Amino acid sequence: MTNDRTTAMTDSSPAAPPAPSRPRTLLRLLPGLALTFAIAVVATILGTFVPVVGxxxxxxxxxxxxxxxxxxxxxxxxxxxxxxxxxxxxxxxxxxxxxxxxxxxxxxxxxxxxxxxxxxxxxxxxxxxxxxxxxxxxxxxxxxxxxxxxxxxxxxxxxxxxxxxxxxxxxxxxxxxxxxxxxxxxxxxxxxxxxxxxxxxxxxxxxxxxxxxxxxxxxxxxxxxxxxxxxxxxxxxxxMIIPISVVLALFVARRRSRALELAPDGGAAAADGGTTRRRVPWKKIxxxxxxxxxxxxxxxxxxxxxxxxxxxxxxxxxxxxxxxxxxxxxxxxxxxxxxxxxxxxxxxxxxxxxxxxxxxxxxxxxxxx
Incomplete structure (x- = not known):
């Protein structure tokens, strides 16, 4: 019985807040979207009269x-x-x-x-x-x-x-x-x-x-x-983001590795195996x-x-x-x-x-x- 109550109390503990529903997300977007749409309509009309500006x-x-x-x-x-x-x-x-x-x-x-x-x-x-x-x-x-x-x-x-x-x-x-x-x-x-x-x-x-x-x-x-x-x-x-980011990632990793090598008593190198590697964020690149x-x-x-x-x-x-x-x-x-x-x-x-x-x-x- 105690176990059941304990389980019940555990199950009834506050859960993580639910993710916002899609309709609620759309409602949050609507005011800004409506305004940008209205501005775009006005701007497009003005652009037809002044095509040099557009x-x-x-x-x-x-x-x-x-x-x-x-x-x-x-x-x-x-x-x-x-x-x-x-x-x-x-x-x-x-x-x-x-x-x-x-x-x-x-x-x-x-x-x-x-x-x-x-x-x-x-x-x-x-x-x-x-x-x-x-x-x-x-x-x-x-x-x-x-x-x-x-x-x-x-x-x-x-x-x-x-x-x-x-x-x-x-x-x-x-x-x-x-x-x-x-x-x-x-x-x-x-x-x-x-x-x-x-x-x-x-x-x-x-x-x-x-x-x-x-x-x-x-x-x-x-x-x-x-x-x-x-x-x-x-x-x-x-x-060109790809090669530039890769080069910078290698440069930063090399610079940090050298800094760790020069640190007294190895510094953080001991905790990190002597090297610090940084992953290239391909999804952003x-x-x-x-x-x-x-x-x-x-x-x-x-x-x-x-x-x-x-x-x-x-x-x-x-x-x-x-x-x-x-x-x-x-x-x-x-x-x-x-x-x-x-x-x-x-x-x-x-x-x-x-x-x-x-x-x-x-x-x-x-x-x-």
Missing amino acids: GPVFGIVIGVLLAAFLRPGTVLDSGTKFSSKRILQASIVVLGSGLSLTQVVSVGAASLPVMLGTLAVALLGGWLLGKALRVDGEIGTLISVGTGICGASAIAAVTAVIDAAESKVAYAIGTIFTFNVAAVLVYPTLGHLLGLSQHAFGLWAGTAINDTSSVVAAAYTYGSSAGAYGVVVKLTRTL VPLFIVGFLVASALDSVGAIPDSWHAPLSFAGVFMITMALSGIGLSTRLATLKSAGHRPLLLGGILFVLVGASSLLLQAATGTL
Whole structure:
């Protein structure tokens, strides 16, 4: 009897809280999703009247203004973050349905000289300028890979490798986001002033603008051909996260091993067998939306997507991008940008200019301008 009571008491002890149900999760997303959808509708309409600016740019500007002056409450946060991340990734997959794998491979291969050149400028320039400006080493590394590869995604992957502090990550992301917005607003205008073709602008945007959302927004604002080309170039460039993260992981592991060897009495080496190894976070390094993009391209290559679907899918993809950028704008806090400080911002600004200029110079040198 005692055992039964004991069992009953044990069974009746407080259990772990149940996982939130799917309907409850959807309800939490709805307010933010509804607002980003409404902004995207307004931005798309404005974009038809001012095509040089385009719907995506209007979306992020409206979002930033609303966040600054109306300060929407936290009830919107879940939906706006979902828009800025998941809907953006889904938009890339949708846009992949209009590109065959042959196009993807040819564009990616053709862009390699410019892409690798700009990556070298970002990484080497970040290292040298970071030292000259006395920027913290980890912050400099994060800004360099963010500028050279793919903005916040690269920063997230590298953070998991080098184990950077949250405050340093915030500095880097604030810096990168500042120049993401600048690129979306400035690049299309500069492209028209320079008389760049759709091909040249797509290659410029794909190799010089750091974040995927900003590349897509700027390139599709310039034109649909520039957008399609820029997306493929950018996704090819995103794959550079893999070798860079592996190299950094090996560097960090080697540096920590040497530090443990030099520690008095072996330090923590005795408890760790003398070595410290850090696993490479493959799930973060290889984004799932790239796989989805390639699958969509493969379906288009084999004729599984009818030609009559291409125009509606293209419109849907651009609208989703506008919705995602609206969410990014709503999530923007000017105080976060200010907290980045002047030295990281200066480093990010110089790299922003250097990478953009080197992309154009490399295009001219390789005959792709």
